[in-house]
Amino acid sequence: MTYLPDADRGLRLVFVRGLELMARLGIHPHERAGPQRIRLGVELVVRDDAAPADVGPDDFRRVVDYARLVEVARATVAEGHVLLVETLAERVALAALEDGRVERARVTVEKPEAFSDVESVGVTVERRRR
Secondary structure, X not given: OOOOOEOOOXXXXXXXXXXXXXXXXXXXXXXXXXXXXXXXXXXXXXXXXXXXXXXXXXOHHHOOOHHXXXXXXXXXXXXXXXXXXXXXXXXXXXXXOOOOOEEEEEEEEEEOOOOOOOOOEEEEEEEEOO
């Protein structure tokens, strides 16, 4: 299920889809030997101070920066070998929640080359502000 913006609740959706990175990820010896290609997706539910019917100031400071979100995901992947796709997804989600406007973060990590006869395998996790 995809997050949806909700004007009545004052929420917008910020997303990154299909970010391809090389990651040191996995439990098997061949996965420990070197990086593998992953595909990462992030969806954030973010407070929208102009909802439900206004246009907010055209000011970059009032929005979540998706370029920063991409940088955070890249930096998290670059931290080193992670055994589980779940752990990597959880780390990216928690990093996204560091922005106080983010209410929920859903992160998908896919391993498109895990099996020759499968498009991809992976996990989606969700974290929310306490």
